[in-house]
Amino acid sequence: MTSIFLYDTTLRDGAQREDISLSVEDKLTIAHRLAEFGMHYIECGWPGSNPKDADFFARANRMHLPARLAAFGRTRHANATCAADANLRALIDAGTPAVTLVGKTWDYHVSHVLSTTPEENLAMIGDSVAWMKGRGREVIYDAEHFYDGFVANPEYAMATLRAAAEAGADWLVLCETNGGKLPWEMEAITREVASRLPGARLGVHCHNDSGCAVANSLAGVRSGAAMVQGTVNGYGERVGNADLVTILANLQLKMGHPVLAADRLHELTSLSRFVAEVVNLQHDAHQPYTGHSAFAHKGGIHVAAILKSPDTYQHIDPDLVGNQMRSVTSELSGRGNIQLQARRLGLDVDNEQAQRVLAQIKHLEHEGFTFEAAEASVELMFHRLDPDYRQPFELLDYFVITERRHGRGLLAEATVKVKVGEVVKFTAAEGNGPVNALATALQEALVDVYPVLRAVRLTDYKVRILSGAAGTAANTRVLIDFQGGLETWTTVGANANIIDASWRALSDSMEYALIRLGSQESAP
């Protein structure tokens, strides 16, 4: 079986995505993680582009990472020398063992973009590759627009590859730059190139404009490519590059190419989420293999089958890539969802109890609640089934006002009366809004008895106005995220009145906190 080399370009092509702007520290952090993970090549940036990339290379080289670092740049200018080309000199100054040179394949680009002759473009490619080889670099030649160029003028496209190969390029990477090709076109053209250039080491680099970048990359490997370029999570220009995370899992688990040590594959999910965190983008919950929902089961029929055997609705064991199976609870659930969720929480729920929770969920979702994200609210339902469970507090009254007063601006104030055991606690608090005031007053009422609640804080508050046409009494849904210690949780409330919807989610959160963090009740 041919060895397949993984070439990551998150730090160069990935950074060409709108919304991504990486500091030198971000790039170093990602490079370190990618290298530890086992990427074979890491393309780190374009040193001739900006001082930040040049600074990065100086620092990255000192890290001695266990991956081959590559600096990216283009072929020399038309009608000039390599020695006079600042871009090529910057690539040498980057000091990386590998250099990736992008050159033009498509005759249309040669005439319209480079404004030069086909012969001069061949010379630009050959001279630039030879110049880099003469300076001891491994040269990866990226043939930009290879597939479009091949369709337009196959002989010229092949001539550009030969120019790079004859000048000593170590790799010829066929780029699907505009991302519009389909897998069978990729496969046929790559196979044709492999047959015309026997012995050449080919790679593929795909973009996702037709939604086929991963499939196209795999088609490239099937037809002879031994290097596959892509980015973590498919970040990249326009709609993105080929997602290397999905590609490498498919190569390893579906196509029999051992691209990574098996224990490294287990880190795939954390790598994918880590990079999302560093580039400051929300990780896509629906990302294949590594998304939060990649192994989440919602349909009752699916979950019932999963309980008998997980592979009935899963293409792989999620543990192989470090992800987890989950059951999502909603109005589409059956008893199985409830039992699976209870089992995950270490709770024992029999058929009859599961049925009661299920009926409650279906009823409340009809009222406007949604329990998919509010797992804490579901867990509370389980605890409340237990005849020994003691409600830690009981609401007697609350009162909330919001006023805009001359000279004092906006004021929100809440009073809460709750019963804890036999003691009635009455507290008032101000807040920057009514929900904040209500949350503070409730917390104040409870902390004397339950000091653990002092460490609990509200971290997010989401409101959704539900369509009145849904035929439900409720039209406001509130989801509240809380944090206490290392734990985070979400609860839900719904009501026609936003304050009452919030109250329900707030009081559930405090009750849940006492279960999770331990009530440590002090004498009231």
Ligand SMILES: CC(=O)SCCNC(=O)CCNC(=O)[C@H](O)C(C)(C)COP(=O)(O)OP(=O)(O)OC[C@H]1O[C@@H](n2cnc3c(N)ncnc32)[C@H](O)[C@@H]1OP(=O)(O)O
């Ligand atoms: C397919 C890809 O993703 S390639 C990578 C694209 N990424 C980037 O462009 C990000 C980094 N780029 C940059 O920082 C800047 O564009 C630079 C520093 C590289 C160049 O900046 P500038 O000198 O201002 O040129 P500009 O950005 O306008 O680029 C156009 C020039 O590049 C030339 N060019 C484009 N591709 C190539 C190539 N493969 N070989 C040689 N020259 C090329 C064009 O002919 C044009 O030259 P002209 O101005 O003489 O007509």
Ligand SMILES: CC(=O)C(=O)O
């Ligand atoms: C090289 C490159 O990024 C491309 O052709 O898409």
